Amino acid sequence: MLQFRMIKSLFLAMGLFLIASAAHVSAQEVNPQQRFDDANNLYRQSKFTEAAASYQQLIDAGYSQRELFLNAGNAWYKAGKTGMAVYSYEKALQLSPADPAIKHNLALANQKVTGYTGELPLVFFQQWWLKLQHMHSSNGWAIGAVLFLWLLIAGIIVNFLIPGYRNKYLTGANYLLGVLFMLYLLMSVDTYMIANNHNNGIVLTDTIKVKSAPDDTSKDLFELHEGMKVKILDATKEYCKVELTDGKNGWIICAGIKSL
Numbered sequence: 001m002l003q004f005r006m007i008k009s010l011f012l013a014m015g016l017f018l019i020a021s022a023a024h025v026s027a028q029e030v031n032p033q034q035r036f037d038d039a040n041n042l043y044r045q046s047k048f049t050e051a052a053a054s055y056q057q058l059i060d061a062g063y064s065q066r067e068l069f070l071n072a073g074n075a076w077y078k079a080g081k082t083g084m085a086v087y088s089y090e091k092a093l094q095l096s097p098a099d100p101a102i103k104h105n106l107a108l109a110n111q112k113v114t115g116y117t118g119e120l121p122l123v124f125f126q127q128w129w130l131k132l133q134h135m136h137s138s139n140g141w142a143i144g145a146v147l148f149l150w151l152l153i154a155g156i157i158v159n160f161l162i163p164g165y166r167n168k169y170l171t172g173a174n175y176l177l178g179v180l181f182m183l184y185l186l187m188s189v190d191t192y193m194i195a196n197n198h199n200n201g202i203v204l205t206d207t208i209k210v211k212s213a214p215d216d217t218s219k220d221l222f223e224l225h226e227g228m229k230v231k232i233l234d235a236t237k238e239y240c241k242v243e244l245t246d247g248k249n250g251w252i253i254c255a256g257i258k259s260l
Helices: 002-028 034-042 049-062 066-078 082-094 102-110 124-131 137-161 168-195
Strands: 200-203 205-212 219-223 229-235 239-241 249-253 257-259
Touching: 034 049, 034 066, 049 066, 049 082, 066 082, 082 102, 082 200, 124 168, 137 168, 219 249, 229 257, 249 257
Parallel strands: none
Antiparallel strands: 200 229, 200 257, 205 219, 205 249, 229 239, 239 249
């Protein structure tokens, strides 16, 4: 009986210890908003490197907000890390493509990029299509496609199975619903592909040699500098084939770039 009580007491003590440990760990954890506010305070104190690192910890943890990437870009810019600044602004621009503050700050960061070549201007229909893409997220377009599909099915049922409702106006409405369904379906696929497209990257090393082939002994073609945006065309285990906006391309070490 005494031995049973000792074992019971031991298990009870262990349980209390685990609960206390869990409570201690929980108390030490800081919620994301508090961590974001702390990073903002570091930035206001001109501790830009520390602030940038704090913002980046939130980003690496999976948080993805426009303000987070914008503030991270500002901190990296002030800390003299042009590559990470450009990367952060580009990520912010993906979330808010028409934001003038992000565009302005990205333009300032690009001015510090050696050899920067701006992207080719879009023609009018490309600008129109870009604006259309950003009317909704991929989920928004998909929800709209499902909604219009159900309305179309309901309209067809009413038009063909209920003779009293069969008329040219309902037929016309069904055609319109069909067009809207196809548009929303197309845009949902398009915006999803864009959101999951990782074919662009930012150079993070000071200077990197672009080679003619994915080999250390191949010929050096030209150099890329920190902050340059490249398109990733192909990749091996160690090398990535990249292309600039002016059409020049070659192979660089993949570790030297960060995919958007």
